[in-house]
């Protein structure tokens with residue numbers, strides 16, 4: 352159907368060439384529309400969507416993969432071999448290769464950096480292929496750790512990670528269009544949109560994905576194509592959904608991992624995430640998923656006119672929750688605490704990126720001490736704060752249970768009586 356529309360436009364526009372706004376070189380529309388859609392890169396989008404571009408540039412999405420040769424500052428820590436080996440040596444028996452034999456890249460061998468906020472890894476080339484070198488820097492704790500020291504050169508970066516960190520990854524051609532999570536990672540290939548004139552009969556919007564116009568489920572799958580963990584269905588061995596494009600059904604390209612399927616290293620026994628980039632897996636189990644409260648209900652991706660916040664949240668910390676939960680009952684757990692730290696209990700930091708507990712759970716369900724009493728490997732919300740007091744878990748659980756059996760207030764709200772001042 353769309354194909355037919357495009358053809359008729361071509362007949363009308365014939366050999367007309369257009370100046371893409373701001374661009375120096377004329378664009379041959381017919382030639383572009385005769386080709387399948389391709390990636391054009393964020394610099395092209397920038398020509399017409401400068402505000403979106405600027406605000407996206409402020410987010411970590413744009414900085415996930417950085418060219419370390421073009422910008423040495425992308426490397427967040429000095430690469431000093433002795434210091435790195437010293438840290439590795441502290442890991443002792445857990446290493447599969449002795450600390451003094453692990454490959455440590457020289458700074459000039461680092462082609463790209465991966466990440467910057469929680470941890471940083473480094474891409475190097477070996478025999479023409481890009482690999483992740485086997486050392487990792489943990490930012491918050493300022494320490495180096497090992498990363499696949501025994502088989503790092505058997506795990507090509509593009510295959511294992513590429514599609515979640517870069518845009519337009521092509522495994523056949525062994526390349527990618529743009530480093531980082533760029534416009535087209537969420538909006539789809541933009542070549543047709545970028546050149547088609549906006550006319551009464553043909554609106555630009557028909558050939559680019561606007562997630563806001565998709566059904567909530569399909570729109571959230573765009574985020575879920577990366578904030579997820581599992582296996583590609585269309586390409587053996589790939590860690591990301593090869594072939595998926597925004598607007599398509601993610602399940603056809605990717606199967607999420609689960610504890611039930613035997614993945615105890617990335618999930619706890621109750622299917623809450625233990626490892627990072629699994630927000631979609633968590634969220635799918637939540638009441639928010641059921642009720643259509645999606646990633647973009649709480650997070651912006653390019654917010655125009657608002658100051659940047661930590662984690663791209665629409666407002667800071669628990670204020671976020673108050674924007675919808677204007678009234679929370681004051682029974683039970685809510686009765687104990689005078690503070691309004693919703694995130695502390697409902698999104699406990701039990702997920703590991705660099706060090707355990709650096710990221711938030713996204714199931715939004717508090718974990719009570721009973722969870723840990725039943726399964727020692729399972730953390731709980733309460734002890735993210737109460738552990739420093741050396742509180743006994745059973746005591747905490749008892750306190751919670753005592754509160755939970757208190758009768759809830761019943762009856763009607765009574766209009767307060769207004770007393771007249773006595774004469």
Ligand code: HEC
Nearest residue numbers: 371372395396398399534538541545549555556559560561
């Ligand atoms: C030559 C100018 C131009 C370029 C280049 C361009 N756009 Fe657009 N874009 C527009 C115009 C004009 C509209 C329509 C705006 C409107 O209707 O308010 C639009 C609309 C959109 C929309 C909203 C569509 C909808 O259905 O609401 C998105 C999303 C979008 N562009 C993304 C992109 C991305 C991503 C790129 C780069 C791949 C890009 N644009 C490149 C001019 C451009």
Ligand code: HEC
Nearest residue numbers: 393396400403404407412532533534537561562563647652
């Ligand atoms: C991480 C995913 C993501 C990235 C990256 C991204 N966008 Fe968007 N974009 C969205 C979503 C989601 C919407 C829907 C509106 C919203 O929730 O902000 C949107 C909406 C838009 C719109 C429609 C107008 C509006 O603001 O609602 C335009 C235009 C647009 N994006 C352009 C861009 C451009 C240009 C880039 C790159 C510089 C870009 N986007 C990068 C996810 C993304």
Ligand code: HEC
Nearest residue numbers: 411412414415466467515532536573574577646650662663
């Ligand atoms: C192509 C993969 C990809 C897609 C699609 C994607 N993300 Fe991300 N997202 C990432 C990566 C990779 C990072 C980590 C960036 C870094 O740390 O440098 C990230 C980081 C984030 C962060 C943390 C930012 C911070 O400052 O801590 C949020 C929030 C986020 N993404 C939300 C979203 C939302 C919402 C969507 C969907 C509209 C989305 N992402 C789509 C890959 C993706």
Ligand code: HEC
Nearest residue numbers: 465466467468469470472511512515577578579590627628
């Ligand atoms: C299914 C998509 C996906 C795959 C596959 C994936 N990642 Fe990520 N990665 C993400 C997302 C999303 C984030 C940010 C959110 C988070 O960490 O929870 C992230 C975060 C990171 C960070 C931390 C970024 C920071 O700023 O601290 C590093 C480093 C990283 N990934 C490296 C890798 C490497 C190396 C591989 C391949 C072996 C890989 N990832 C595979 C999606 C993915």
Ligand code: HEC
Nearest residue numbers: 574578630631634639644645646649661662664668710711
């Ligand atoms: C109900 C609100 C809400 C929803 C829905 C939500 N998030 Fe979050 N998210 C938060 C809050 C709050 C934080 C922590 C903010 C902070 O750092 O203080 C957070 C943090 C993050 C981070 C940073 C890592 C971390 O855990 O600290 C990423 C990445 C992220 N969210 C991605 C997503 C994605 C992807 C989705 C959809 C699958 C999603 N979020 C849905 C509220 C939400």
Ligand code: HEC
Nearest residue numbers: 638639642644648649671672674675676693694697715716
């Ligand atoms: C965009 C609106 C919105 C935001 C923001 C939001 N919520 Fe919700 N939340 C809802 C809706 C709607 C429901 C389902 C209806 C209900 O149970 O109240 C819900 C349900 C819940 C539930 C489940 C209630 C139950 O009955 O099981 C919890 C817990 C919850 N939210 C906690 C939070 C926390 C914590 C935050 C902040 C990080 C937050 N919400 C932010 C809209 C929101």
Ligand code: HEC
Nearest residue numbers: 669672673676679680684685688691692693696697716717
């Ligand atoms: C001390 C920990 C704690 C704090 C702080 C906390 N909650 Fe809760 N919340 C709980 C527990 C425990 C439950 C019961 C959950 C269950 O039974 O699975 C609950 C239940 C809920 C529910 C569902 C039942 C209801 O009351 O409607 C919502 C919604 C909710 N909390 C929102 C919030 C919001 C919003 C905040 C911040 C103002 C907040 N909570 C702060 C522990 C906490």
Ligand code: HEC
Nearest residue numbers: 684687688689690692695696717719732733736747750751
């Ligand atoms: C974000 C940090 C935080 C979390 C999470 C948290 N608490 Fe607390 N808790 C406190 C602080 C601080 C106090 C001191 C009094 C106050 O602020 O209300 C307190 C007080 C209490 C008290 C009152 C008795 C006393 O020791 O003074 C009980 C009982 C309690 N918490 C139980 C729990 C339970 C059960 C959970 C998990 C559902 C939990 N708390 C989660 C910080 C936390």
